[in-house]
Amino acid sequence: MAGGDPERGRQVALAQGCGACHVIPGVRGAVSWAGPPLTEWARRGYLAGHLPNSPENLVAWLRNPQAISPGSAMPNLGLTEAEARDTAAYLFTLGAERLPPVPAGLPLGPNQAGPREEPRIRPRA
């Protein structure tokens, strides 16, 4: 992602306590299920259920969630523009290596991810 440093973003996520509410791979202690898990972020089509999941929209969300979803339980953590860009850059590394190749002629989601694998959820034996 242009203009953000993923390693600094990982440190921001740690320092800001995002892990108090989110599962975030690579961030120590980020194992809470209070909010949605941020695993495989690069593969998400939507942010907060209604915005296309673009880097710019993620930066806007991180700077002021309430402006996008009034009444959201995600607090405004007062991130600077630079901190938000770095954090967004880190989140967009998650799952990026698993973006499937895009078959020609298919309608694409905003993150160009193309079709998803079926989730591998099986009943317990």
Ligand code: HEC
């Ligand atoms: C007090 C708990 C809390 C903290 C702390 C928190 N969040 Fe959230 N976050 C939430 C909740 C709850 C939602 C779902 C809100 C919604 O969709 O309105 C959310 C949503 C999100 C989303 C969108 C998820 C999706 O599936 O669309 C992202 C990305 C996110 N948070 C990143 C962060 C980052 C990065 C931090 C740290 C800078 C952070 N959050 C700190 C509670 C929190």
